[in-house]
Each structure stands twice: as structure tokens, then as C-alpha cells.
Amino acid sequence: MNDATLIRKNLFRKRLRAILLMVSILVAFLIFGVLGALQNAFSAGMGTAAQERLVTVNRINFTVALPYAYWGRIQQVEGVRNAAPASWFGGYYQEPQNFVQSFAVDPQSYLEAYPTEIVLPPDERAAFLEGRTCAVVGRALANQYGWSTGDRIPLMSNIWQNTDGTQTWELDICGVFDDTEGTYPTNYLMLHYDYFNESLRFGRNSFHWITINTNDPAQNDRISQDIDALFANSPAETATTTEAAFNEAFMEQFGNIGLILTWVIGAAFATILMIVGTTMVMAVNERTREIAVLKTLGFTEPRIFRMVLLESLLLSFLGGLVGLALAAVAAGAAANAMAGFLPPFGLSLANVLTALLLMAALGLVTGLLPAWNATRVRISEALGKI
């Protein structure tokens, strides 16, 4: 036996209470882990490169198209090295619930816009550039539907209509792309803009956004202003921001995940703090007599303080670690279920470290008062008589 035995025995002396407390902590960390993982998915592809690329959309919002002619004019703006137009296809495969995130892009400029993020073998790259009915798919999406190079698939759009009267585009999968950095999503499909555009029954010669690489990222503010000034007072004014800001705005359509995360976790932890804190104070008060006995036997006040504090930390870490483990499992399941909408996601090292810090903080905050109270126990008062 040692102090750890005493701490463990004290924690589980009322097993149901300890388990309920642990479950409440577990739930808080489960929420923290799942929301944290979800936030990781929403911020995927927002690395340094995304800070250096620009995106131009219609000032109204990105669902309102821009005229095709803007592409050429933007390429003429001083400092623009590459401009890649893209249209939202809004695809699905076989059934409307099989959502396929798909864009009609200019292959040459789009691949140039993402030189390190999109990794495509040279032969597949050449095939994509050449073949008008060619499409390339990201690894995650290919895995989801079991597609591979050489497959021919019908991709339906829930927005556009083909000139043949259908909403289906036949596509040849000419390549499967990967992501070198592990942070860029591979859950989407790219088809040829020309093939898409020429077969449209309505809405031709327009695009939804244009991705821009500049010669010098330090000039991005000036370039953004120049582009937007170019189309000021036109029927389709533009708004140019960094790609990271654009992605963030796009994801905020689903809600401000960061804010939701902060509020939900804040509320959960405030509640847990009060419940665990109060229960720990009560649990130690119930043991006043036993603490007095320990002091009588010669246990010093710092030692008793440490034991109560460690008990609180043990409770916090037991509940927290199980909650975090469940969150990892739940995030994995959610990532599979949402593979078509979101890039692969899970708990990051930062999530885990933050959770460990929160567990320590929770244990310390809820343990300090009862630990302090335990040291203040006066033997003669607690025992009445020795």
C-alpha cells in the first residue's frame, strides 16, 4: 500500500458517485474532442499556401456567377502569375444522397494553382489536360465510391442541365490525386470547364470563383484592391480575399464552428466545474474525521493537500482520457459518414494537448478548495476527543 492506494480508495469509496462524476467529465471531453476534430476538418487546406493564394468571387456571394471575360482581365492585373477559374457543379453519383463535391475547372491553370497540394502522376496529369471528358478525383473520394483510373462514371448535377435534356455528364476518370502535406482535402472531383461549359443548357460562360497565384504575396493586398477596382460599379462587382478567408467564409455557411466550439465547451466545462467542484468539497467534508485521524497518525498537511489534489486530478484524467478516446472513435465514424462533404479529419496533436491541459486545469481547480479545507481540519475539533 502507498499514498496512491489511499487516493484510489478514497475516490471510489462511493462508486456510483465517482462513476457519475467521471461520466460527466467524459461527456465534456467527448464534446470537446468531436467538435475539435470537426473544426480541424473545416480548417483543412488553410495552411500557409492558402494565406498566399487569392480568391475572387462575386461581391454578392460566391454562388452568384462572374462573367467568363473576367478571367482574362484578372490575368492582366500586375503581379498576377496565374488565375484559375472554377464553377460549382453540385454533383451526385447515382442517387442524390451520394453527394460528390465537384468543380468544373480549367485544368492547366487549376493544377498550376495548387502545385504542391495536388499530386497527380505525370501520365494522369497529361491525360487530364488533354481529354475533354476527363475528370480527376481525390483519393478520399475515389476510395469512397471505389473509383479508379479508367472508370467511366455518370455524374449528375442538381443545378445544371445538359443540352441533351438530362442533368448527367459522362466522365472518364483519368487520374486520382493525392495530397502531399496531409492537410489538403482529397474529397472532390475536377472536370473540364470547357466540356462542362459547352454542354450547358443555360448559364454558359460564367464561373463562380477564380483562384489567383501572385508573384509576390507581400503585394496581395494591393493586387486584391486592383482586381476589385477593375470591376467596381459593374453589374458583377468582385470581392477578392485570401483563399484561407474564403474557405473560412465558406465553412461559416454551416455555422461559426469556432464560436460554437467555444460556447459549447465553455458551457460544458463551467457546468462540470461546478458539479465536480461541489462534489469534491462534499466528499472531503464527509471525510473530515478520517483526515483528522491521518493527521493524528503523523501525516503532514502538505501530504494531505497533495493527496486530495491528486484525487481530484485522477478523477479528471480518468473521465477526460476515456472521453477523449471515445471522441477519437466518434470522430473517425463521423469522418467516414461525411467523407463526401469534408476532408478526412480526426483529433490533432494540438487537440490532445489542449485536452490534457484542460484535464489538469479541471483537476486542479476542483481540487484546490477541498485540498485546502483538508489541511485546515483541526484534529481536536474533528474528533471531538482523540
Add this chain to the structure above:
Amino acid sequence: MTDASALYELKGLSKRYTRGKETVAIFDELDMTISQGDFIAIMGPSGSGKTTLLNLLGGIDRPSAGEVLFEGRRIDNLSQGQLAKWRARNAGFIFQFYNLMPTLTAAQNVELPLLLTSLSGKARKERVKTALDIVGMVDRAGHRPGQLSGGQQQRVAIARAIVADPKVLLADEPTGDLDRTTADEILQTLQLLNKELGKTIIMVTHDPEAASYAARELHLNKGRFEERGKA
């Protein structure tokens, strides 16, 4: 001058409580010497200060004035931390209501004071076994307090009090919660510890029959000691 053979020396010991604006003296200018190997029963009416005196001897309370010397060294002026260490080394406590830890087994309860020593786990186990053997509780080592009778719990408490081999055992009404037969068994055990192992025992009791097991009876009344001889 200190008495070299004395375990305890009380010099001009006073204890007062403040109740509102009134100061109440429990005892005043008390002098007493307790020798190594004594078995003393402290008796007296309720409120006479028996338990307070035991608290002072055990380093649990501090006097309002005067000195408590243990083996010639003052203990009344030690810090809380020093007193805790002094108690761990020198004093074993036996309570009226046993005060065993309900979540621990008898053996674990007995082992508690040894956690404050540098003994190895194996040495601790041997000590625990010996202590339980002395009080006849080896076969109940794995039982929790709730599974033991009052008398058995008090035996375990005695084992806990002696396991670290303290110089003095301080017992407050150790048989106050027990029936006569069990009380006699407990008192015989204490007597054995005093006679065979030379433990100094200071026992507070209301019970004249319990006091009869002690070698000396001190009656505390109105702040003064009166020693009654033993036959």
C-alpha cells in the same frame, strides 16, 4: 532541571478557553512527571480536562502556558509539521470509536503509520503481521472495519497504534464503546503491551474497572491532580 528518567514532564501547564468575553481555565499551573514504562489511568468528571490533557501530551493541542517536555525536549513549541513528525515517531493513538478507515482492510489500516517511515514494502508487511498477531487479529487481516465487531475493530486500532513501535500509547476511553467482556480483553491487551513490551500507556477513562488495569491512577479535578495509590 529535567528528570533524566522521565518520558514526559509537564511544567506549569495551563489551558484556557475563551468563551465570548469569558476566559475559562481548564487547568492551571499543572506539574506532572510520567516515567518510561508507566501505565497511567487519568480519571475525573466530565469537563475536568482529561481529553485536553491527552491532546497536549499527544502534540495535538498547545498549552496556554507552561511546557510539555518529552524525553527532555519541549514539544509544545514545535511547528505543525514538526509535531506531525513527532507524533509519527513517538506516539500511538487509540480512540474510543476506533476511527479505522472504512475503505481499507484491517492490514491496510495497521500499515498506515508505516507509510510515514522509510521501511520497504516487505518490512512493512512483516511489521503489520506482527502487530496483528500481538492483538490476535491475523486471521482478520483482509477484513474491512464494517466486517468486524467493535472489539475486533479496537484490536486492529491497537495494532495500528503499536505498529510503528512508538514510545507512548495515548488512549481515550478505549473501552467506552465496548461491552464488559470485550473491554476486559482490550484492557488485558494493553496491560500486556505495558508489561511485556514496556510501552508507556496513558489512558483516559471514566470506568474505575478499566482504571484498575493501570499501574497509576491520576484523578483530575478542578485543575489539580490527585494520585490514588494502587493496592
